[in-house]
Amino acid sequence: MTETTVFTATKIITMNDSQPEASAVAVRGGRILAVGSLDEMEAWGSFSIDNTFCDKVLLPGFVEAHSHSVVGGFWEYPYVGHFDRVAPDGRHITGCRSIAAVIERLRAADADLDDPEEPLIAWGLDPIYFSGESVRAATLDRVSTTRPVYVHHMSGHIVSVNTALMRHEGIDAESETVGIVKDGSGQPVGELQGMPAIMSVRSVFERLWSSLNASTAKWRFGHIARNAGVTTASELGAAAVTPEAIRQWQLVVNDPAFPARIVIAYSNRFGGPSDPAQMAAQAARLAEHSSDKLRLGTIAKIWLDGSIQGFTARLRWPYYLNGTNGLWYIAPERFREELLAYHNAGLTVHVHANGDEATDLLLDTVEQVLLASPRPDHRHTAQHNQLASADQFRRMARLGMSANMFINHIYYWGDQHLTETVGPERADRMNALATAKRTGVQFSMHSDEMVTPLGGLMLVWSAVNRVTATGQVLGKQERISLHDALRAVTVDAAYQLKMDHEVGTIECGKWADFAVLEADPFAVDAMALKDIPVWGVVLAGKLHPADGRGRE
Amino acid sequence: MAKAHPIPVTVLGGYLGAGKTSLLNHLLRHNAGRRLAVIVNDFGSINIDVALVESQEGDTFSLANGCICCTLGDDLAMTMTALLKRTAPPEQIIIEASGVADPVRIAHYGTMPGYRLDAIVVLADAETVRQRSQDRYIGATVHHQLLGAELIVMNKVDLVSPATCQAVRQWLGIVAPGARIVEAVCGAIPLALLLDLSLDRMAVTTDVVGDRLVDHRSSYETWSFAKDGSLDGARLRALVEQLPEGILRGKGILTLSDAPTTRTIFQLVGRRWSLKQGEPWDDALPSSQVVLIGLPGSIDAAAFEQALQ
Numbered sequence A: 001m002t003e004t005t006v007f008t009a010t011k012i013i014t015m016n017d018s019q020p021e022a023s024a025v026a027v028r029g030g031r032i033l034a035v036g037s038l039d040e041m042e043a044w045g046s047f048s049i050d051n052t053f054c055d056k057v058l059l060p061g062f063v064e065a066h067s068h069s070v071v072g073g074f075w076e077y078p079y080v081g082h083f084d085r086v087a088p089d090g091r092h093i094t095g096c097r098s099i100a101a102v103i104e105r106l107r108a109a110d111a112d113l114d115d116p117e118e119p120l121i122a123w124g125l126d127p128i129y130f131s132g133e134s135v136r137a138a139t140l141d142r143v144s145t146t147r148p149v150y151v152h153h154m155s156g157h158i159v160s161v162n163t164a165l166m167r168h169e170g171i172d173a174e175s176e177t178v179g180i181v182k183d184g185s186g187q188p189v190g191e192l193q194g195m196p197a198i199m200s201v202r203s204v205f206e207r208l209w210s211s212l213n214a215s216t217a218k219w220r221f222g223h224i225a226r227n228a229g230v231t232t233a234s235e236l237g238a239a240a241v242t243p244e245a246i247r248q249w250q251l252v253v254n255d256p257a258f259p260a261r262i263v264i265a266y267s268n269r270f271g272g273p274s275d276p277a278q279m280a281a282q283a284a285r286l287a288e289h290s291s292d293k294l295r296l297g298t299i300a301k302i303w304l305d306g307s308i309q310g311f312t313a314r315l316r317w318p319y320y321l322n323g324t325n326g327l328w329y330i331a332p333e334r335f336r337e338e339l340l341a342y343h344n345a346g347l348t349v350h351v352h353a354n355g356d357e358a359t360d361l362l363l364d365t366v367e368q369v370l371l372a373s374p375r376p377d378h379r380h381t382a383q384h385n386q387l388a389s390a391d392q393f394r395r396m397a398r399l400g401m402s403a404n405m406f407i408n409h410i411y412y413w414g415d416q417h418l419t420e421t422v423g424p425e426r427a428d429r430m431n432a433l434a435t436a437k438r439t440g441v442q443f444s445m446h447s448d449e450m451v452t453p454l455g456g457l458m459l460v461w462s463a464v465n466r467v468t469a470t471g472q473v474l475g476k477q478e479r480i481s482l483h484d485a486l487r488a489v490t491v492d493a494a495y496q497l498k499m500d501h502e503v504g505t506i507e508c509g510k511w512a513d514f515a516v517l518e519a520d521p522f523a524v525d526a527m528a529l530k531d532i533p534v535w536g537v538v539l540a541g542k543l544h545p546a547d548g549r550g551r552e
Numbered sequence B: 001m002a003k004a005h006p007i008p009v010t011v012l013g014g015y016l017g018a019g020k021t022s023l024l025n026h027l028l029r030h031n032a033g034r035r036l037a038v039i040v041n042d043f044g045s046i047n048i049d050v051a052l053v054e055s056q057e058g059d060t061f062s063l064a065n066g067c068i069c070c071t072l073g074d075d076l077a078m079t080m081t082a083l084l085k086r087t088a089p090p091e092q093i094i095i096e097a098s099g100v101a102d103p104v105r106i107a108h109y110g111t112m113p114g115y116r117l118d119a120i121v122v123l124a125d126a127e128t129v130r131q132r133s134q135d136r137y138i139g140a141t142v143h144h145q146l147l148g149a150e151l152i153v154m155n156k157v158d159l160v161s162p163a164t165c166q167a168v169r170q171w172l173g174i175v176a177p178g179a180r181i182v183e184a185v186c187g188a189i190p191l192a193l194l195l196d197l198s199l200d201r202m203a204v205t206t207d208v209v210g211d212r213l214v215d216h217r218s219s220y221e222t223w224s225f226a227k228d229g230s231l232d233g234a235r236l237r238a239l240v241e242q243l244p245e246g247i248l249r250g251k252g253i254l255t256l257s258d259a260p261t262t263r264t265i266f267q268l269v270g271r272r273w274s275l276k277q278g279e280p281w282d283d284a285l286p287s288s289q290v291v292l293i294g295l296p297g298s299i300d301a302a303a304f305e306q307a308l309q
Helices: A039-044 A099-112 A163-169 A195-212 A215-227 A243-253 A276-289 A332-344 A356-372 A390-398 A409-421 A424-428 A433-439 A456-465 A482-488 A491-496 A526-531 B020-029 B076-084 B103-111 B139-147 B162-175 B233-241 B301-308
Strands: A004-013 A021-028 A031-036 A048-050 A057-060 A062-064 A120-125 A149-153 A158-161 A180-182 A188-193 A230-235 A261-264 A299-303 A348-353 A381-384 A402-405 A442-445 A514-517 A534-539 A542-545 B007-013 B036-040 B053-057 B060-063 B068-071 B092-096 B115-125 B151-155 B180-183 B206-209 B212-215 B221-228 B247-256 B259-269 B272-280 B287-294
Touching: A021 A039, A031 A039, A057 A062, A062 A456, A062 A491, A099 A120, A099 A149, A120 A195, A149 A163, A149 A195, A158 A195, A163 A188, A163 A195, A188 A195, A195 A215, A195 B076, A195 B103, A215 A230, A215 A243, A215 A534, A230 A514, A230 A534, A243 A261, A243 A276, A276 A299, A276 A332, A299 A332, A332 A348, A332 A356, A348 A356, A356 A390, A390 A402, A390 A433, A402 A433, A402 A491, A409 A424, A409 A456, A433 A442, A433 A482, A442 A456, A442 A482, A442 A491, A456 A482, A456 A526, A482 A491, B007 B020, B007 B103, B020 B036, B020 B092, B020 B151, B036 B076, B068 B076, B076 B092, B076 B103, B092 B103, B103 B115, B115 B139, B115 B259, B139 B162, B151 B162, B162 B180, B180 B247, B221 B301, B233 B247, B233 B259, B233 B272, B233 B301, B247 B272
Parallel strands: A004 A048, A004 A057, A062 A230, A120 A149, A230 A261, A299 A348, A348 A381, A381 A402, A402 A442, B007 B092, B007 B115, B036 B068, B036 B092, B115 B151, B151 B180
Antiparallel strands: A004 A021, A021 A031, A057 A514, A149 A158, A158 A188, A180 A188, A514 A534, A534 A542, B053 B060, B060 B068, B206 B212, B221 B287, B247 B259, B247 B287, B259 B272
């Protein structure tokens, strides 16, 4: 007979409203056999006790319904972003809050490279925090005048390079490519804006590109999840679903050492058929490659607009503070065809809609699709949803839709939203979780890793505090309770991935997937929530301690 | 080397249903002997004639007439870089922008090393473009696409009355004051307008559209000029700057008096034009040749000739 292990803990927060708390959980064959007190476990016969967590708090493993694995590839290179991040190996990396700090980190990385020819690649640069000062060749030449230096900005659309790299790639005053920024005298300054210009440093870009698609990137993504207490993460449509890519995912995720379940959303962004019916058929067929840990063929992704901070989201009147509006990424007619095809193939469609005009188009289209082809329990999910207003949430609820909210934006860009993008009133109701709750729409919260760092605690902290990077509170009436916030990063996120019957609560019959915390979220100050140390995770009963903490 | 012979890039924009695919099919069937590479968003609607396909390699189809057709792949910039590395690189690239893309942004790809932007062509469905431009969601996008055009192809004119056609043309002139406007049925416009052809092939002839013969010669005029020796650069510039609005495309291989030993290449699409240094004449006899294509009434041959003599 399969062995039974009982884990004891200071407190088990189950997120199962029928049994909110427990002190012991029995695991058999990777699944939860029983939840309760140690005494209550006796009914299941003999078991061994594991006291590893006797001074820790267990939650259901966090579920992330909108993340991207590509970040794992970037971690092959030094991070020079503004905000602190935790590296896949568990090291706490301090943000570079000044240009001097960027240079210092790059110099250290330069010293670490043996081959003098090897380009130095770094990522995460966000010069908006350097009050107008830019990081270009003049700055990067202070790192090296001989080694090519390439720094990928956080926005993903801009790269800063040094003079050595420009010389190596033949970028000079003669270069005519749009996006190679030049100074008053016509000399390139070391900033490449947009892909045509970035391809001017092709050799280095291709090196980075191959890192992003390597299996090591996927492993690192799993480690990032583990370090943040996330046991189910998603790759929401920004990775290829070619046969080779799927094989790589299988090899990595099905490895018993890989510490997370991964749900891959289908998209044809990197090739594949373009006829909507064929796309949907291919998406559904991917289900045959699924396993307990790797899920394919259940969800699809469509993009409607851009980002709010990039001024490319589609907004309702009165648009951005500067009077502009953003970009559509798909024609409405085409969107309807794709949505209908996925819908008819039984998939749950996750639709990127940042601005409220994009949300309107999404709701109009879902309504048309449902009238044409009624289907119970579709769970089509509005992703990001940052400016959705009460009328839109009411409509979402009536249409049976879910909302996945980008709550981390309040901290990471809230200050910019107040003064630069949409202004105070709309900034206050960005990611309006309390409104979503009141209107009865099913909702979760996401990090969009790598846009913001993966992790349930940071999301919960953002939802209950709504504090920006400079400490301002944005829309305190949109704060939600800690309980609701925890639901939104566990069982309610699992619902959107169609896995709420398998994960998301600590409850008999579900996978034994736990986030292991060093403190009880209900016992700490709300502002300390994001800093609760994560011991690691349990996945299907197997212990995966976060790196840097060591095994017990 | 890449700098000496950049590959011309044409961007084909316009909202969904404006007829980009018809135009591309037209182009692939009548390629004027050019090795064209057509980059499409998807193959869904292009319906490549299987009989024409010689080979397929991944997402790239090679046709018997030397053209290739490929999808965007991971990224347009990477796809275009790969095209440069082919053993027989294409002689012109046509990028089909997505129905909501800003063709001007796509045109930036035409400035990558090894390439030069030839033309931004935007299709407008004569039947629906005005209505679309009022659409709550995509109205502004449609306006913006037209505004970025150098050449607007007002397509499907056979589906509207002459009065509507006239009204749409007038409306386009207002919303896209910088663009030149031509009319088409099923996207069939003279290749000489759409492509950077050699001077001797810049003739406007006929096309077969469905079972109909379309004689472009009644819709366009061509003017050719040739002389031995050089032209006065200042006079040429003055002429080009004052060309009538109806002039749509021009090309010349010239000898300018201020650079008598090298060829000067003249290119004009819509109201954008350039003079760039070409190959040296070396042992060849320096000469000057120009071809202009315009709408009826736009060409005043006597005046043009007088301006250059």
